[in-house]
Amino acid sequence: MRKALLAGLLLLAACSSPPPQQPQPPPPAEAVIGQTVVPGTKAPSGNLVPNVVGMDHQDAQNALQAAGFYVLGEEDATGRNRKLIIDHNWVVVEQIPKAGTVLDPKQRITLRSKKKDD
Template sequence: MRKALLTGLLLLAACSSPPPPAPPPPPAPAEAVIGQTVVPGSKAPSGHIVPNVVGKNHQEAQDAMQAAGFYRLAEEDATGRKRSLIMDRNWVVVEQNPQGGTVLDPKETITLRSKKYTD
């Protein structure tokens, strides 16, 4: 009987203690805005994140843009000589607009400025 009473008191004491406080909710993610630069790895609900292709072969840069969902691509000769980029693999991207990490609507145009490897 005494053992049952002691067990009952311990059980009552365990049940009467307040529950531990709930952990605070995680902070709400910031809404990405088109044209805003976001932290890599975050989701951009209002557009796609533009990949950084500066330093890549022009053909590889185009492939990366298309893999990210961007198909409206413009290209320019970065030397100002207005040459056409015929053999994409002979060129390297030296500048892009908008820059990598920017959230952009996939219907917008991305400009890749490249120069020949021999320039």
């Protein structure tokens, strides 16, 4: 009886095969630092630049710092070369590089802003 049970188990084990493996989809292409990230791709060794256009200048700086960017530049987008002294009085109208770019966190991001009453 014991031999029959063992033989049955061995026969059952020999007949069962592992499930066929599903083909794996190809991995998404890697994004390159300095290029815009395509949805579904991975950023290799950089951070994704968030969109801060339209934000209060101070809030934009806070958002960029939260994303890991601390080298920030600023300039008067009207061309009048005014200094941005009270950041909450300004609104971001352009960011360089654009949102969605993968960037090394040590790289500079420039915010071009104008006064809210301009």
